[in-house]
Amino acid sequence: MLRVGLTGGLGSGKSTVAQMFAAHGVHVISADEVGRKLMQPGEAVYQRIVDHFGPEVVSSDGTLNRPLLADLAFRQGKLDELNRIVHPPVIVAQEAWIDDVFAQDLDAIAMIESALIFEAGDSGSVPGWRDRFDRVVLVIAPDEVKIQRFLDRLSAGTQLEPERRTQLERDARARLAQQIPDSKKIPRSDYVIDNGGALEKTQQQVDEVFASLRQP
Numbered sequence: 001m002l003r004v005g006l007t008g009g010l011g012s013g014k015s016t017v018a019q020m021f022a023a024h025g026v027h028v029i030s031a032d033e034v035g036r037k038l039m040q041p042g043e044a045v046y047q048r049i050v051d052h053f054g055p056e057v058v059s060s061d062g063t064l065n066r067p068l069l070a071d072l073a074f075r076q077g078k079l080d081e082l083n084r085i086v087h088p089p090v091i092v093a094q095e096a097w098i099d100d101v102f103a104q105d106l107d108a109i110a111m112i113e114s115a116l117i118f119e120a121g122d123s124g125s126v127p128g129w130r131d132r133f134d135r136v137v138l139v140i141a142p143d144e145v146k147i148q149r150f151l152d153r154l155s156a157g158t159q160l161e162p163e164r165r166t167q168l169e170r171d172a173r174a175r176l177a178q179q180i181p182d183s184k185k186i187p188r189s190d191y192v193i194d195n196g197g198a199l200e201k202t203q204q205q206v207d208e209v210f211a212s213l214r215q216p
Contacts, residue, residue, distance in 0.1 A: 001102045002109045007117040008139030009179045011146030013195040017139050018113045020206040027101045031114035034093050048085050074174045087120050118180050138189035140182040141196035147172045
């Protein structure tokens with residue numbers, strides 16, 4: 001059995017890479033999806049966020065105001081505060097998932113897709129985060145490519161007004177500034193997948209990494 005962390009910064013395309021690994025039969029779980037579930041009304045994490053940041057982070061429908069939380073985290077310097085609330089229970093959920101995977105197949109590869117593997121460990125919000133994995137796969141791309149992907153995802157194929165585009169570009173750069181640069185993550189990773197070009201090249205790298213992971 002093998003525990004693999006798949007990480008990459010904003011717009012690196014790690015979710016696309018995760019899908020490629022899943023197509024090989026790798027068991028994949030998204031830390032973001034786990035976090036979103038735990039941040040729903042009625043969950044303990046939801047209540048801790050409201051207690052910490054105040055009722056203004058709750059939207060009229062009772063759900064968390066995610067744009068406001070993003071602003072607090074990335075523009076007002078409260079990312080570490082948010083991470084210290086969300087990360088520990090997310091890890092508990094991930095570990096339970098990993099246990100289930102290996103209970104069914106001891107030869108399985110369990111992969112956790114998470115943007116903040118290194119950041120969580122270095123900030124201290126999750127001590128030993130990096131040590132939870134047997135291997136770490138890093139997905140990289142040039143910053144300008146990451147920003148464009150971020151814009152494309154939020155625009156959903158529509159033309160952005162210049163003011164809105166400028167605002168989203170600032171948001172993307174603020175988020176990237178909160179993440180450790182790829183240049184510092186590369187030496188600490190077991191595998192690096194360059195996703196800055198054609199998907200065919202990315203697929204080839206995924207195939208090669210998967211073959212290596214399957215080796216005894």
